[in-house]
Amino acid sequence: MVEAKPEGTNRMSDTKGPFERLQALLATDMQAVNTLIRARMASEHAPRIPEVTAHLVEAGGKRLRPMLTLAAARICGYEGADHIKLAATVEFIHTATLLHDDVVDESGQRRGRPTANLLWDNKSSVLVGDYLFARSFQLMVETGTLRVLDILANASAVIAEGEVLQLTAAQDLATTEAVYLQVVRGKTAALFAAACEVGGVIAKADEADVNALRAYGDALGISFQIVDDLLDYGGTAASFGKNIGDDFRERKLTMPIILAIAAGDDSEREFWKRTIEKGEQQPGDLEHAIALMNSHNTLEATRQKALDWSRRAKDALERLPQSELRDLLQDIADFVVSRIV
């Protein structure tokens, strides 16, 4: 799962960004979440488990997902303690999917995929991921709320389905925007949406508010992922730490490329067929791909879609009572697209 990292890493101004402000506002809750994560990550019998997860759980994470759960619960006036468990649940699910995404095939390695599992073998990634799934499952059961379990079970199915879909859609020039959206929901938006929704559910918010939170998470996740896919063809490697053209080299069908294929003529189709379907790439192909995208204006169209989803995320929250946290979540939706405005 390749992700944008919008959480303040490239904010150099002295006024704090929305992500830092969210962190500050939720600091006490997040400390409880972190303590719980460390406790539940441990395994009496299998010490390798915290070894494998530590580098993911401790170092890497900006913890946006658990913060969404905490914020949603607080916005809806929740005063219990189960939001801590659900926030940890959401982070465990996220970490488990990262571990499973690390599993590579030989061919995958040869194509120069980022092999985050260099430190650990495939088998450890799979089994420790399964362990984190099981731990997340135990945590959510502890909340004793069947509706929460239902939401997270459905999210898990959408995530897994989206990942399989991405696998089968890979290198398939017939991939449509609808399929792409389904993939994006699986890899990012489903967990964002569930993270927000369960916060509202445990707070016993009214149905319309719960739906608003869910819609916010869904739109935020989609926007987040489209920005990431766009930057793969347009950001600058120096400032964002991501190489331009990774998705192209990995022959991933993301929004900019899907739109370009749809708009292209026969000779362009041959180009996409060679580079994406067959994977026969030569020096200069990436530049030509970007030129084709620009000629059809698909990078701009992709940008507009990201902005549109960001706007939808903000709009969804409008019906909730105004509060500092609600406004901050809206600011987060702006922040996600701040690198492409």
Added chain:
Amino acid sequence: MVEAKPEGTNRMSDTKGPFERLQALLATDMQAVNTLIRARMASEHAPRIPEVTAHLVEAGGKRLRPMLTLAAARICGYEGADHIKLAATVEFIHTATLLHDDVVDESGQRRGRPTANLLWDNKSSVLVGDYLFARSFQLMVETGTLRVLDILANASAVIAEGEVLQLTAAQDLATTEAVYLQVVRGKTAALFAAACEVGGVIAKADEADVNALRAYGDALGISFQIVDDLLDYGGTAASFGKNIGDDFRERKLTMPIILAIAAGDDSEREFWKRTIEKGEQQPGDLEHAIALMNSHNTLEATRQKALDWSRRAKDALERLPQSELRDLLQDIADFVVSRIV
């Protein structure tokens, strides 16, 4: 997950074995389970999913685990329909763990592991396994019984922990019988135990009966696995379809070898160090390993342990009211060890 296949495959007599009698008695329920499995395996968006699972779910399985759930519920007088869902849940969890166990590392392949994922790549095995886990999760949530969710969440954690433990204990001569039991619980007994327990729980059986069912499943699973490990050093390849010495070649520390290491002198320890820890195996090593086991009587000791767990399984059911199904489950415990008596 290497398993014994005791389910009637080598029963040639005309009187039906206990497994066939169990199948006959539960035929209507099992038909409903199979229909549900087929329906829930499908994916609107990702057609690869049924492709990958079909060969596992349709062809391979003897469905012992779901039958345990059905039998346990029936024994306790259950008359609802949720046992069907739980039986399908249990089978999905089992199939998912098989898929995840198929994931191999290059080194694993080189050591001549059975690569059940030759047909499908690692990534598909992981992601489709995740999908089946998610589907099983949805199914159990539908029963609306928090205690069932708690049992299956805990079983999932024990399964994953046991698998990780097996990975870290592999090739480690210090592995004790206690660690081995923990691994066996993870790979086999935890799901057997949960499969039985949830049957009692949905039937609202009294606590002692639920515990009896759980104890039965646990002991049956342990016996089942020890028999399998024993046959790896003692069965005949022709009749059981399993090669002698697979575990030795894969350097797995199972009961017969753990007991032999514990009983061995310094020179024997050097032998185990070379063959298991370092994996430097030569022709004749397997025969020497078996000779060492025989000299310390560890194959016989292993056999006694399997028989003992089988007896514990049968004893556990004694407190339940006598019925055809209860007696059949006891016969199944005998049947599991029938190849080693």
